Amino acid sequence: MGTYITNTTWLPSTTADSSHAILDLESTDVNTATIDSLIDRRERMVESYLGRRYATPFTQSAMLTKIGEDLVTYDIYNILLNKDSGFVQQDIIQSNYDLALGVLEDLNNGKAVLIDDNGAIVGERNRANKVYTNVSGFVPTFDVGNPLKWTVSPDRQDSLDSDRAND
Numbered sequence: 594m595g596t597y598i599t600n601t602t603w604l605p606s607t608t609a610d611s612s613h614a615i616l617d618l619e620s621t622d623v624n625t626a627t628i629d630s631l632i633d634r635r636e637r638m639v640e641s642y643l644g645r646r647y648a649t650p651f652t653q654s655a656m657l658t659k660i661g662e663d664l665v666t667y668d669i670y671n672i673l674l675n676k677d678s679g680f681v682q683q684d685i686i687q688s689n690y691d692l693a694l695g696v697l698e699d700l701n702n703g704k705a706v707l708i709d710d711n712g713a714i715v716g717e718r719n720r721a722n723k724v725y726t727n728v729s730g731f732v733p734t735f736d737v738g739n740p741l742k743w744t745v746s747p748d749r750q751d752s753l754d755s756d757r758a759n760d
Contacts, residue, residue: 595632597653598661600625628669635664642697646717647707654715656708663693 639661640649651657667690670683699705707715 595629595636595661596650597658598632598636598665600628600632605731627672628665631665631668632661635661635668639697644703646701646703647715648718653710654707654709660696663689666690733752742746 636650639657640651643649643651667686670686696705700707710714
């Protein structure tokens, strides 16, 4: 069972009025352990998408719960679709999955903000101590130039030769 996604969404006793109710798991062999595994996988995916901007692990958030549920529903749907060729394709599951991924990408790229259960914007990580690794404008500190054009100084070579001769 996940941190902000729970397996109760897909259990037979649920009366959810969302796309998750489309999946009739009573008549399938998709069990709680499978759902828990999918939940853990998708929560890690959500955290990897958002970990650059926000502190993880996340606490309860209705926004992340909905995103996670749509991702897990898509996974369950694919399991059922692959096991039963008579399983009817539901466009709402695909569209919810696409929307969830789009929201994650927007959150990751800063085009959207993460909202907590109280409607407040979740604060981003402190980015005051950024480390830049781009070396496109790098200027050598000691003016050594291009390493591929380095040569041994003739004076140094003479010194090495005389040292070897004396040994």
